Amino acid sequence: MRYYQLCEDGAPRLALETADSVYDLTAAKPRLQTFEDLLAAADIANQSIDAVADQLLEDAVVLPSEPVEDHAATTPVSSGEVWAAGVTYRISEKARQAESSMPDMYIDVYESDRPEVFFKATPNRTVGPDEAVGIRADSEWDVPEPELGIVLSGGEIVGYTIGNDMSSRSIEGENPLYLPQAKVYDRCCSIGPCIRSADSISDPHDLEMWMTITRDGELRYDESTSTSKMVRSVEELTEYYVKHNAVPDVSVLLTGTSLVPDEGFTLHEGDVIEIGIEEIGTLTNTVVEV
Structure with missing residues (x-):
C-alpha cells in the first residue's frame, strides 16, 4: 500500500x-x-x-x-528530522576517496562494525515531489544521491520512501569536517512521492533503483542499481540511528547511494532529476541555486 x-x-x-x-x-x-x-x-x-x-x-x-x-x-510525511547513512555501498566508498584530500579515512567506514550515520535535514530544508532541490552558490561540484528512505515511528520501521541526499562534493572533499556544510543547507533534501508500508514491501534489500538527470531536454545521466548491493541492512542502520539518541516521533533515515555520476559531472540550475525505486515510485525534482 x-x-x-x-x-x-x-x-x-x-x-x-x-x-x-x-x-x-x-x-x-x-x-x-x-x-x-x-x-x-x-x-x-x-x-x-x-x-x-x-x-x-x-x-x-x-x-x-x-x-x-x-x-x-x-512531502509524504512531516518528518521531525531526516538523517542519512554514508558509505553503505562500495561505489560510495570509492567516490568519497576520489573527492577527498584525506581518502584513507573512508576505508574503515565501509568495513567497520559501526556505520556512518549523520544528521541531514529539518522539515524546512526538505522538499517534496516536483519541488526544487538546491545546489549551493559557493560550491563547484554538486550531485544528487538517490537513496532508499526508511520511515520510522517511535524508532520502529513503518514504511519506505525515496530520498535525494543532495551533496556538495567540492566542499566535502576539501575537508571531512566540512561534511555538515556539504550536506545540510536550504533545499538539501527531497523525499517522496509516497510512503510504501513496510508490510507491503517484499524485500527492502532487493529493490531496483534508478536515476536520470535531464538538462535542456537532453538525457545527461541514466543508470540503475539494486539495494541488494548495500552492505548494511535497514535494521542495522536503524539500530545505530536510534541507539542513545532521542529521535523524533516520526523520522526518515536515508540508507546511502550506489549511483554516483562521473567526476566530471555537476548539476546546473534547471536540471531535472528523476529517482525511481521498485515498488515505491518515482521522485522528480528540478534544481535551483540557493
Whole structure:
C-alpha cells in the first residue's frame, strides 16, 4: 500500500493507492488528514497502518484514474528530522576517496562494525515531489544521491520512501569536517512521492533503483542499481540511528547511494532529476541555486 500526502485548496488530505484504485482516506475520516494521523490511529487501535486504512476503504472516495502525483502530492510525511547513512555501498566508498584530500579515512567506514550515520535535514530544508532541490552558490561540484528512505515511528520501521541526499562534493572533499556544510543547507533534501508500508514491501534489500538527470531536454545521466548491493541492512542502520539518541516521533533515515555520476559531472540550475525505486515510485525534482 502506498500513502500520499495531497493538498486540496490549502488543506491536507491523505490518499491510499492500492493495486486497484486510489482512495481519499480523509473523505472517510475527516480527522485523518496526514500520515502522522494514521500512525496515531494505528497506535491507539494497536493495529498496523494498513489494517486501519483497509477499514476505511468502503467509505473512502475513489480519486480519478490519472496518476496520484497529479493530485498535488506533497512531502509524504512531516518528518521531525531526516538523517542519512554514508558509505553503505562500495561505489560510495570509492567516490568519497576520489573527492577527498584525506581518502584513507573512508576505508574503515565501509568495513567497520559501526556505520556512518549523520544528521541531514529539518522539515524546512526538505522538499517534496516536483519541488526544487538546491545546489549551493559557493560550491563547484554538486550531485544528487538517490537513496532508499526508511520511515520510522517511535524508532520502529513503518514504511519506505525515496530520498535525494543532495551533496556538495567540492566542499566535502576539501575537508571531512566540512561534511555538515556539504550536506545540510536550504533545499538539501527531497523525499517522496509516497510512503510504501513496510508490510507491503517484499524485500527492502532487493529493490531496483534508478536515476536520470535531464538538462535542456537532453538525457545527461541514466543508470540503475539494486539495494541488494548495500552492505548494511535497514535494521542495522536503524539500530545505530536510534541507539542513545532521542529521535523524533516520526523520522526518515536515508540508507546511502550506489549511483554516483562521473567526476566530471555537476548539476546546473534547471536540471531535472528523476529517482525511481521498485515498488515505491518515482521522485522528480528540478534544481535551483540557493
